[in-house]
Amino acid sequence: MRRFFFYASSSLVCSVLLFNAAFAESHNAADYPLRVHIVQNTNHAHYRLRMLDYVDGEGRANLFENSQPRGFDYDFRCDDRLMVSPGYETYPARWHKPGRELDILEPVMGKPGAGKTCTLKVDMKDMVYIRRNGLVDQQSPATFKQWMDRRQYDPEHGKIEPVPAAPAPTQATASQ
Numbered sequence: 001m002r003r004f005f006f007y008a009s010s011s012l013v014c015s016v017l018l019f020n021a022a023f024a025e026s027h028n029a030a031d032y033p034l035r036v037h038i039v040q041n042t043n044h045a046h047y048r049l050r051m052l053d054y055v056d057g058e059g060r061a062n063l064f065e066n067s068q069p070r071g072f073d074y075d076f077r078c079d080d081r082l083m084v085s086p087g088y089e090t091y092p093a094r095w096h097k098p099g100r101e102l103d104i105l106e107p108v109m110g111k112p113g114a115g116k117t118c119t120l121k122v123d124m125k126d127m128v129y130i131r132r133n134g135l136v137d138q139q140s141p142a143t144f145k146q147w148m149d150r151r152q153y154d155p156e157h158g159k160i161e162p163v164p165a166a167p168a169p170t171q172a173t174a175s176q
Contacts, residue, residue, distance in 0.1 A: 032092030035155040078118035
């Protein structure tokens, strides 16, 4: 009888370990092929016993998938605050539930190479969000894609800083 309980309990432990290994969150940036640019974010921190318990909020962002931009609204509930993307920086991302939930990989401050995940529940849009004069505006994905192409900006493929656009030819140089 003791032998039965030993085998049963060791089988249970092995099953739990295998389950955890199979569904563990990856924190390897290579496992997150998409990029998310957070344009606007509002969040609220919740504390328990004077310690941060979780943060929830909502916002607007752009997803870069297959070199195509697409805007989305999102809400989240994560272990830590979610920051707006400064400049043209993006978060590595992957689909958790395609079209409904995105996992993003957030850096851990003070620990280079370390990351933690946050799941965004998304509502995909047929436009892209942009910041203009401190305000959030909308633009068509085609117009934004043209801007990306002119400036060689493609965060999915390592082109993370737009280059200045070539100046338009002037009348004098056009006639030469």
